[in-house]
Amino acid sequence: MSKFITEHAPAITLWASALCTFAVYSILYKENKFYRFFEHVFLGLATGYSFYLTWSLVMKPRWWDVMVGKGVWAWAFAAVFGSMFYFMYSKKHAWISKLIFGLFMGLSAGGIFREFYEIYFPQLGATMRPLATNEVIAEGPWATTVYVAGVLLFYVILFSVISYFFFSFEQKGKMIKASSSLGRTFLMIGFGAIFGATVMGRMTLFIGRFNFLVNNWAPQVAADWHWFKYVLPILVIAAVAGIILALKKKPVETEEPPTE
């Protein structure tokens, strides 16, 4: 068995990838057992992989090896602290899990101040750009005009969107109302850009899977045609039979709400 796996690993990987791709895309036709099965396989693999990764990349080198390998015994207390999370399963002592959650929330809350300084301060500095620089002016009046217009537009968008998020006071004044309304309009442009980029990102994944089927899997099918030509008719018959059975299946009777 181990010899077979070692020798045929690339072929098995290729066929498994194709099988998984078809299994997941089968949901586009309708809900089916084939999809559900592979969904659970995915869940199991993802959980098992996280378990393996957490142990081998974090807990083993950072905790076990330091405690047992280097003899730093005090790390045993990490297990005590870690066990506190599991008190959530006790009705009587569930509050102990809140203690450790509270500690972590406190640590995160404290870290926010540093985060604000390290992440947002440089961004604030980068945002407050001068209207023009010596390098831009040296490029000529047209380049300077375009640059200044760009910076001004950036400021207008930035401040109008920020004004939209002012909830500390009622937006009553004409100026703030107009600015907030403009901010809302610019937000729509931003959301449109985010949506467009997200759609294209997902499309890239779809193209990737399609590319795999056409350029990796299909040539392998062609290469293995000598045996695949016997399997293909069986697969086609099975698929047709499956579709016929699915269509013949009685629709699930739903209980109608009582009428008066």
Place this chain on the structure above:
Amino acid sequence: MHTLFAPKHGVELWLYIAGSLVIGAGLLLLLCQTPQRLRKPVIAFVTFLGGLYFTLEFLIPHDNYFTHVMPEVVNAEIVVSCFTLFIGIYNLFGVHGRAIRRKQPGWYNSVAFFAAFFLIASAGFIKDMRPDSAATPLFEILFNGFMNSLQSTTFSLIAFYIVSAAYRAFRIRNSESVLMMITAMIIMLGLVPLGSALTSFIPANSFFSFLRLEKLSYFILLLPNMAVQRAIAFGVGVGSMAMGLRIWLSLERGSFFDEEL
């Protein structure tokens, strides 16, 4: 004190570890005896202590004690938080174990869950211990053949569902939805060769070259989108700081904070 915390080896090490666990268990027992009226203040105090560490480390000028112990504190935070992984696994095992025990509809899917879990986890551990064994190619098959494919295919499914979402979101109801639709269309077309081809009749060096879809898309992403994202980020930053302060000082209200203990 230095001798106490010095590294130990052999039987002495295991005795110290066992002793630590016993002391830890004792502390937990002591916590179990805490009167109900003291529970909330204890949680608030521990939360405050947690927040105080990073606040002091940040506020006190460099080369302070808190900065020196920071690697250990961060390491301990990571290690202790890793113990939560088993909560997720425990819950999944409970749900799927119950499904198998009670032979619920689709119980065989739960068997597949357990098989996949143990197969990849054991293949991973064996691969690390014996890299020359069959576990290495088996792990490759499970990771590249199954997990990677299932993951990318599942995420690519969103490409289909997002179309129906887009139909609902982009139904032209007002000027704002029109604006959003047009922006999304420009971005989508600007990112693919088709978009460039559509406006390729505009000479690249002419005054109107900014109307070419790829340039327009780039402009939107770089200027209006960037400004909007920055404004949102600043709002989020200020909001998270306010929220951090509320949590640190246990002023926050909600299910976690108001529940009877």
